[in-house]
Amino acid sequence: MGLFGLLFLAFSSALVLHFNLSTAQTHVTEFCLGGNYTTNSTFQADLSILLSSMSNNNSTSRNNTRFFTNTVRRNSDGVYGLFQCRGDYTSEDCKNCAKTATEEVTNRCPFKKETVLFYDECLLHYSDKNFIYNLQLDPAVFLVNSVDISNADQFTPRLNTLMEGIVARALSNSSSLFAVGKSYFTSSKNISGLAQCTQDISTTDCGRCLNRSISQLSCCDTKQGGQVIKPSCIVRFEIYNFFGPEAIIPALPPAPAPPPPPTPITAPPITARSYG
Numbered sequence: 001m002g003l004f005g006l007l008f009l010a011f012s013s014a015l016v017l018h019f020n021l022s023t024a025q026t027h028v029t030e031f032c033l034g035g036n037y038t039t040n041s042t043f044q045a046d047l048s049i050l051l052s053s054m055s056n057n058n059s060t061s062r063n064n065t066r067f068f069t070n071t072v073r074r075n076s077d078g079v080y081g082l083f084q085c086r087g088d089y090t091s092e093d094c095k096n097c098a099k100t101a102t103e104e105v106t107n108r109c110p111f112k113k114e115t116v117l118f119y120d121e122c123l124l125h126y127s128d129k130n131f132i133y134n135l136q137l138d139p140a141v142f143l144v145n146s147v148d149i150s151n152a153d154q155f156t157p158r159l160n161t162l163m164e165g166i167v168a169r170a171l172s173n174s175s176s177l178f179a180v181g182k183s184y185f186t187s188s189k190n191i192s193g194l195a196q197c198t199q200d201i202s203t204t205d206c207g208r209c210l211n212r213s214i215s216q217l218s219c220c221d222t223k224q225g226g227q228v229i230k231p232s233c234i235v236r237f238e239i240y241n242f243f244g245p246e247a248i249i250p251a252l253p254p255a256p257a258p259p260p261p262p263t264p265i266t267a268p269p270i271t272a273r274s275y276g
């Protein structure tokens with residue numbers, strides 16, 4: 001193979017890699033809940049209508065909102081759906097995630113009457129019960145980066161302060177219920193944190209969900225990363241930047257002052273003594 005061939009290969013694999021990076025949604029977890037529906041049931045047909053409306057609903061980009069709900073009810077039973085995009089991703093990412101989530105959800109939890117499916121970029125929740133506007137703290141999953149932090153005694157208090165500040169900012173904007181933030185940790189590492197509620201619940205309920213979740217982050221506060229995931233809210237921290245392209249990160253608090261230089265020991269004058 002000549003030089004041209006090699007260059008072409010290198011170029012095309014770079015293209016493929018770029019394509020994957022910009023379109024792939026990162027799957028996180030799912031909750032497969034409720035009873036089972038059966039093949040060809042009314043529920044299956046209603047769910048299929050709901051999912052296709054959610055996959056091509058332009059509400060994610062209209063108004064630049066990252067949230068919408070929909071209901072399909074053709075008889076007494078219905079199916080309810082909610083889509084929430086993470087606040088730091090673009091509306092293009094939201095649309096891609098809505099497409100992936102609606103395609104994948106019935107493979108991740110086949111024949112379940114309720115599913116909550118989480119990606120880094122978005123979550124999709126459907127159910128045979130009307131859950132919209134209701135705080136849901138269960139089920140919950142904790143995801144822990146198993147690598148220990150080296151100086152946990154300094155890390156843990158900084159993490160707690162950071163997450164409390166992020167929750168306060170998420171609650172201060174009732175139209176987003178989302179915030180990210182960073183805190184200085186060491187000269188080579190900052191802590192990055194995130195909190196978000198689904199936009200159907202009230203600010204008060206969002207506070208309940210986030211407060212409970214950040215206290216549960218004590219599962220992981222000597223580790224390099226952790227997440228608490230519930231149907232109504234998520235919290236996460238890492239010692240690297242995991243934010244999407246539209247994150248609005250407030251300025252870091254100043255790095256703590258270096259420890260004072262050791263006090264010089266005032267040694268008594270040496271009296272020379274000769275011996276020998």
Ligand SMILES: *[C@@H]1O[C@H](CO)[C@@H](O)[C@H](O)[C@H]1NC(C)=O
Pocket residue numbers: 034035036
């Ligand atoms: C639902 O289906 C799964 C897998 O087919 C089965 O294990 C489970 O027992 C069923 N649950 C109910 C409530 O019927």
Ligand SMILES: *[C@@H]1O[C@H](CO)[C@@H](O)[C@H](O)[C@H]1NC(C)=O
Pocket residue numbers: 039040
């Ligand atoms: C479901 O409907 C399809 C198309 O009408 C039919 O071919 C299939 O046998 C049905 N399956 C069951 C389990 O009823």
Ligand SMILES: *[C@@H]1O[C@H](CO)[C@@H](O)[C@H](O)[C@H]1NC(C)=O
Pocket residue numbers: 052053054056057058059068069070071
């Ligand atoms: C999009 O979502 C809105 C709000 O939930 C709903 O009223 C509308 O019917 C949906 N559009 C489509 C094409 O499904």
Ligand SMILES: *[C@@H]1O[C@H](CO)[C@@H](O)[C@H](O)[C@H]1NC(C)=O
Pocket residue numbers: 056057058
């Ligand atoms: C979504 O919006 C874009 C631009 O506004 C439009 O071109 C597209 O046809 C819309 N898609 C659907 C399914 O409504």
Ligand SMILES: *[C@@H]1O[C@H](CO)[C@@H](O)[C@H](O)[C@H]1NC(C)=O
Pocket residue numbers: 059062063065
């Ligand atoms: C867009 O925002 C306006 C004002 O905030 C609101 O009245 C309208 O219902 C929103 N439209 C959609 C499609 O969400």
Ligand SMILES: *[C@@H]1O[C@H](CO)[C@@H](O)[C@H](O)[C@H]1NC(C)=O
Pocket residue numbers: 173175176
């Ligand atoms: C609150 O959130 C909305 C929606 O994300 C955003 O447009 C607005 O700028 C935010 N307000 C403040 C004060 O940050």
Ligand SMILES: *[C@@H]1O[C@H](CO)[C@@H](O)[C@H](O)[C@H]1NC(C)=O
Pocket residue numbers: 184187188189190252
């Ligand atoms: C941590 O944040 C500070 C302030 O923004 C920045 O100067 C520094 O480069 C960051 N450190 C790392 C490792 O990202």
Ligand SMILES: *[C@@H]1O[C@H](CO)[C@@H](O)[C@H](O)[C@H]1NC(C)=O
Pocket residue numbers: 204205206207208211
């Ligand atoms: C959450 O915690 C903050 C700080 O401790 C507090 O101000 C707020 O009232 C709490 N909210 C709820 C709903 O518990």
